[in-house]
Amino acid sequence: MxxxxxxxxxxxxxxxxxxxxxxxxxxxxxxxxxxxxxxxxxxxxxxxxxxxxxxxxxxxxxxxxxxxxxxxxxxEKIEPQVPVTPIKNKEDKKFIDAVRGMLTGDPKYRDLVTSSDDPVTGVGAGLTIPKDIQTKINQFVRQLYSLQQYVRVENVTMMEGDRIYEKFSTMTPLQDLDAEDATIPDNDEPSLMKIVYKIHRYAGINTVTNSLLKDSSENILAWLISWIGKKVVVTRNQKIVSKLNDSPNKPTITTFDDIKDLYANTIDPALRPGSIYLTNATGFTGISKIKNEFGGYLIQPSVTDPDKYVIAGKEIAVIADRDLPDLTGNKHPLYFGNLEEAITLYDREHMSLLSSNIAGDAFVKDQTKIRVIDRFDVESVDKEAVAAANFKTIADLKPSSPQAPNGGGNGNP
The missing domain is CATH 1.20.58 (Methane Monooxygenase Hydroxylase; Chain G, domain 1)
Structure with a gap:
């Protein structure tokens, strides 16, 4: 049986x-x-x-x-799970009660849900996710493979704005002002540039089952964190990747020496300490099969973390082909650089929820739909801080030919 x-x-x-x-x-x-x-x-x-x-x-x-x-x-599921713990925070409990009321159409929560206007559309934005729960979502996001951990993240309150940046490669030293009548020259101005950000709204919809609505507040919160967290990772990963190809440095890789040249010749040496390699799953498969001159695999796991692989001490970050697809001509992407200097993510930190039982086919199927909106923007700041290489195949290392002693090969001087 x-x-x-x-x-x-x-x-x-x-x-x-x-x-x-x-x-x-x-x-x-x-x-x-x-x-x-x-x-x-x-x-x-x-x-x-x-x-x-x-x-x-x-x-x-x-x-x-x-x-x-x-x-x-x-x-047991291998992917990260959201722990289901008792809700002690009164604001969290109040929020989940509001979510449940919103989903079930409780009139008591109608004004609460529609009172917050969307700064873009001017209409009801829905139920704002509290700061504490957004923190829980961010904690779950860090368990997944998020490229956000590598770029600079700036929390903003305005829907649009600008920042002045100075590229590291053109940065000049501070001026010596020991003389009492010294003046500060304007020689920094040509290397400064203005980066303009504009917060975008990214939305996703999911179906809420009747059984979930009747579940505990803790389980509803865990479901929300898991669903929103995964959506956030996929969306932000793809937007970060879209900025990587802004790099003017786009070499083609055919040998392992070319990979080492990425490290040695493409970015400012001062940026190397925070740099990584980045490729997709298909590209990593090709790189991981490169063999050394003795027939063994050249790329080995990190000594400190066996789940990570390194090239000359630099981590190889790998994300799904879905988020980082191959380039035209079946070429695999391979980036190297300091993503924190290259890219900034401007985070509005203003997620919101809204429900409907009439949107799409929800009415005819007697279902409830829930929509989440994330608000952020991603901009290139220093395009020279990353190199955007590509490759099809990378040749194995060949055994070195033994040199003849004293140049003669016959033992004679």
């Missing part, structure tokens, strides 16, 4: 709860239908009651099994 796992029981319990919820909706609709047959109504109530018994029986069995064994390792 096949063994039923905890995960299978949990799925069955959620599905059983959804069945009960759907039958409840049918009963509610029948109550307002004057043409509804009493026998059909009674049968519907009976089906609902039986569904409740089945749901409760599955839940009891789930609790029994959970108390007697741990989840097998092969059933």
């Amino acid at each position: 096949q063994t039923v796992t905890i995960n299978q029981l949990n799925t069955a319990w959620v599905q059983a709860g959804q069945t009960v919820s759907d039958l409840d909706n049918q009963i509610n609709a029948a109550l307002f239908n004057n043409e509804s047959d009493s026998k059909d109504f009674t049968a519907l109530v009976g089906k609902r009651d039986e569904a409740k018994k089945r749901r409760d029986a599955i839940k009891n069995q789930l609790d029994e099994l959970g108390a007697s064994q741990q989840v097998p390792k092969n059933e």
Whole structure:
């Protein structure tokens, strides 16, 4: 007889709860239908009651099994999970209550949801995600592979603005003012440049199940953090990648020496300490198979972190082909540089939620949709701080030919 796992029981319990919820909706609709047959109504109530018994029986069995064994390792998810912890912060609890009320159409929360105007559209922006919960989202984002960890992040309150930057490669020293009548020359002006940012709105929609609406506040919060966090990572990764190709330095790589030249010749030496290599999953597969002169793999895991690989002590950051696709002509991207000097992400830190049961097909499917909006901008600051190389294949290292002693090869002087 096949063994039923905890995960299978949990799925069955959620599905059983959804069945009960759907039958409840049918009963509610029948109550307002004057043409509804009493026998059909009674049968519907009976089906609902039986569904409740089945749901409760599955839940009891789930609790029994959970108390007697741990989840097998092969059933644990490898990807980062949001911990479900009791909500102690009153503001967090108030927010989740507002989310639940917004999703269920509670009139008490209607004014709360529409009171905040979107600074771009001028209409109701929805329910603003509190600072504390945005912090939890950011903490979860850091568990995922986010390129945001490598670039400079500036939190802003204005929807648009500008900043004055000086590229490191053209930076001049401060002037000596020891003389009492010394003046500061204007020789810095030509190397200064103005970067203009304009906050963009990025939105995503998801479907909220009836069973989630009936779940605990802790589980609703964990679901929101997980969904929004993953959306934030994918969106911001792709916007950061879009700025990497602004680099004027775009060499083609064919040998491992070319990769070393990226390190030695493409960026200011002062920027090397914070520099990394960056490629996509397909590109890393090719790089990881380069062999040394003895037939072994040239790229080895980091001594301090076996999950990371390095080239001459520099980390090779790898992100999905979805976020960093191959270039035209089946060429793989390989960037090297100091992303913190090259790119700035201007973060509005003003995420918001809005729900609807009529958007799209939500009305005909009796579903509730929830929309999240993230507000940020990404701009190139120092295009020379990163080199944007490409490659198709990289040749293995060849064994060095042994030199003949004393140049003669025959042992004679």
